[in-house]
Amino acid sequence: MSKRFPLPVDAILPELLHALEQQPNVVLEAAPGAGKTTRVPAALLHAVSGDVLVLEPRRIAARFAARRVAEEMGEQVGETVGYQVRFEERVSAKTRLRFVTEGILNRRLLSDPELRGVDVVVLDEFHERHLETDLALALLKRLQQRRPSLRIVVMSATLDAAPVATFLDDCVVLRSEGRAYPLEIEFGGYTSKPLETQLRDAVERLAKEDREGNILVFLPGQAEIRRAMRECEDVARRYALTSLALHGSLTPAEQDRVVAPSRERKVIFATNVAESSVTVDGVNAVIDSGLARVASYSPWTGLPQLRIARVSKASAIQRAGRAGRQQAGRALRLYVQEDFALRAEHETPEILRADLSQLLLSLRAMGVERPSELQWLDEPPADAVNAAEALLDALGAHGKLAERMARLPLSPRLARVVLAAEDRGIADLGCRAAALLGAGIPLQQNDLLQAMDAHAGKQMDARVRQQYEHLCRAMKRAPATYVHHDEALLLSLLTGFPDRVGKRRIGKQIGLANGVAAELAGEHPQGEFFLALDAEDRAEQALPLVRTYARIEPEMLLEVFPERVIEQSVVEWNRNGERAEKVSTLLFDKLVIEETRGPASAEDAARLLAEKALQEGIERFVDAEALANLRERVAFAGFEALDEAAALRELAYGLKSFAQLRDAAKASLLHVLEAQVDARKLSELAPTSIRLSSGRQTKVHYEHDRAPWIGSRLQDFFGMKETPRIGPARTPVVVHLLAPNQRAVQTTTDLAGFWERLYPTTRKELMRRYPRHAWPENPHAPVEAKR
Structure with missing residues (x-):
């Protein structure tokens, strides 16, 4: 048995156990380094007769916590204490305390909805608010209504306890302070230097000022880790530092090497997997970039998004706390204090920003058709729910098929691919493809079939092999020799990616069946139709990027989804020829498979x-x-x-x-x-003209918002006593009386009044100006028509 050092949380364990005797739920806030992850589950194990499940947000945390508790009990992992994570488990018939990732619990609830034999479920590091953590909490609350004896413990170092306590109803909130090692926090200044250069300067400074202790560096992702390690090679060599990477894609053996005690002084470049639950031995200094890669999802494009964002205050506090777990430490934040002050208090829960298809698949498999049937700490957004339901409907994920898909440790798409492959007699190839696509490793080939050839036999990556073998066990099949069945595999892949069918447009650009345009990565591929298997909506770029694809033939769409292939004829305008054309198209959703043009009908x-x-x-x-x-x-x-x-x-x-x-x-x-x-x-x-007494025809003018009018020489109206009238209401026209120079001397609708009142004066003026024209005193006397 290893030496069991006292930890701060030990002092509160009696109060916690007593609280659970009185109330079904406890929320525990315990500072970093308090020991909650290992000591609380062990105490619960000895206080109840049944099993204890501890949900960890990360596989690495589940493994290390199980090992530490087993060591303190003087046992090997897999005896009383074990763990189950995706594609790996160490448990036995004796195991009563299990550290598991959240997805393991949700899949267990499929086969054992009552969690028989489990007395307590602990949700550790709840502040990370992974999607499956929220699902687990909702399912556990529903189960607790049927099994009041079930106890729920929620733990975190940086948790706002009030909302969770209110959600759980009968709940006690407890707090435990961590070990009071001094922690010095220093902020950076404004700089235009690249991130890796800032890190190199910070590592060199810490290595120079303190000759002991390990350095933990927090970076957004693997690409930044690789760049930083290259930049720091010279510094590491000069100060005898061993550079190591720590992220979720490493094998368990590689992760063990990073966190294990060592005489070497290490500088560890880590993603946020090192933020919580895992104590990296000997760390007394932290360098925090203040950044993380945040996964989200766009319901509009149907594609995942991965962006670099500033971490919250809670996350920054967790990171800094890594330096003060075992001794006095210091944390260098590569950003200014004003930046820290403006950051969000906590991270946005995944349920508010992630693809919900996995969550909804789990619910469907449990007979819950709509998320609204459960109570949630945060309600899933309606747009994301609708998008996830549309995808699951396209995959046919209902009833028994949904149950079969949910039992596989895969995303809904890949689970559907594996089951379709099984139906086509190529289950092994389906498992291989799913393992390669789900391993999260960068592929050298963008074409999936070429990548599978490259990972065949002894060339298979260790992580891919581990997942492949685990999937084979889940499918109750033995691993088999790699054999090509390309068409059957492509048909199976199409079953899982119906909305990701793409057709080439220009160069590497393709249009997808959901109406989104995307760009293929790598060399210009051959072919016209593709499946976008690994695609990402890049917020900073014009088009989403398709990293991995598979070439397909349009005939496959008719074979797998005949009901989604429709023929449509429309009449379109040919701009070049300025004529109407009949365009007949064969459509798969919003994608044109084939198009023909011909003359349109006369109508x-x-x-x-x-x-x-x-x-x-x-x-x-x-x-x-x-x-x-x-x-x-x-x-x-x-x-x-x-x-x-x-x-x-x-x-x-x-x-x-x-x-x-x-x-x-x-x-x-x-x-x-x-x-x-x-x-x-x-x-x-509405006549076009009116005959005047002179015999002359004059045009009737009709204008918008004006009365009809006529115009002619005044002499043409001699002999006319009344104004001409037209229209249904016998409306008088407006008469323009013109002088010989064709300019109006009067405008009127009352011709009789003009003759009586105005004509004598007008006559005198006209006689003076136009003496050669006849201006009779009596305008009513008939005049001869002018030729």
């Missing part, structure tokens, strides 16, 4: 030609003044408005192009429009 061509003519403006096809006059005559006569579209369709019938329509419209459009009304009645109510 369709006429309709589209008329639409385009109206868009361009009908005035361009006819005398604009004549058309306006006709419109106003029709309106003045009280008729319904002209149906110009119908007139254009009538003219366009049998025509093929815009040019033909222009010629026809210029020649006949006004006649076609006039034919829509009673021509005799129109001429009677």
Whole structure:
């Protein structure tokens, strides 16, 4: 048995156990280094007769915690204390305390909805708020209503306890302080240096100022870790530092080497897997970039997003706390104090930003059709729920199939691929493909089939092999020799990625079946149709990136999804030829598989030609003044408005192009429009001209928002006693009386009043200016018509 040092949380264990005797739930806030992850589960194990499950947000934490508790009990892992994580487990019939990742618990609830034999479930590091943590909490609360004896303990170092305690109802909140080792925190200044250069300077400074202790560096992801390690090679060599990486994609053996005690002085470049639960031995200094890679999901594109973002205050506190767990330490934050002050208190829970298809699949497998049937600490967003449900429906994830998919330690897409492969008699190839796509390792080949060839036999990556063998066990099959069945495998992949069917556009650009455009990574691939198997929506780039793809044939779409392939015919406008064409397309969702063009029918061509003519403006096809006059005559006569579209369709019938329509419209459009009304009645109510007493015909002008008017020489009106009247209401026209110079000397609607009141004065003026013209005293005397 290893030496069991006292830890701060030991002091609160009696109070915690007593609280659980009185209440079903406890929320424990314990500072970093207090020992909650190892001491609380061990104390619970000795206080209850049944089993204890501890949910850890990370596999590395579950493994190390189980080992530490087993060591303190003087046992090997897998005896009383064990762990179960994705693709790995160390348990036996004797195991009563299990450290598991959240997904393990959710899959166990499928086969054992009552969690028989389990007395307590502990949710550790709850502040990380992984998606499956929220699901586990919701399921446990529902189970507790059926099993009041079940106890729930929620633990964290940086948790806002009030919301969780309120959610759990009968709940006690306890607090434990950590060991009070001095921790010096220093902030950086404003700089334009690249991140890796800042890290190199910080590592050199710490190595120079303190010759003992390990240095833990927090970085966003593996790419940044690789760059930083290269940048720090010279510093590490000069100060005899061993550079190591720590992230979730490492094998267990590689992770063990990082955290194990060693005489070597180490500088450990880690992602946020090292933030909590795991004590890295000998660390007395932390360098914090203040950044992390945050996974989210876009319901609009249907693609995951991975971006670098600033960590919250809670995360920054956790990181700094790594330096003060075993001794006095210091933390260098590579950002200014004002930046820290403006950061969010806590990280945004995954349930508010992640793809929810895995969560909904688990619920469907348990017979819960809608998330609203459960109580949630944070309600899942409606858009994300709708997108996830649409994907699961496309995968056919209902009933027994949903149960089969949920039992596999895979995403819904990959689970569907494996089951489809099994149905096609190639289960081994399905497991291989799923292991390669799900391992999270960078592939040298962008084409999946080429990548599978590269990872065949002894060439298979250790992490891929581990997942492949675990999947084979889950499928109750032995690993087999790699054999090509490309078509069957591609059909199986298509079953799991129906919305990721893509067709080449230009260069590396493809259009996906969901309407999104994307770009293929790597060399220009051959082929026209692809499956986008590993794709990411890059917020900082114009198009999402497809890292891994598989070439498919369009005939496969008909074989796997015949109901989603539809034929559609539309009439489109050919801009180059300015004509209507019939376009027949074979569609898979929003993706055009095949397209043919031909002449449109006479009816369709006429309709589209008329639409385009109206868009361009009908005035361009006819005398604009004549058309306006006709419109106003029709309106003045009280008729319904002209149906110009119908007139254009009538003219366009049998025509093929815009040019033909222009010629026809210029020649006949006004006649076609006039034919829509009673021509005799129109001429009677809104005549185009009026005969004056002089015998002269004068045009009647019709203008919008103005009364009809006529204009002619004053002499032409001699002999007319009354103003001419037209229209249904016998409206007097406006008369423009013109002098010989064709300028109006008077405008009136009362011709009789003009003769009586104004004509004598006007006559004198006109006689003076135009003495050669006749200006009789009596304007009512008839005059001879002028030739």
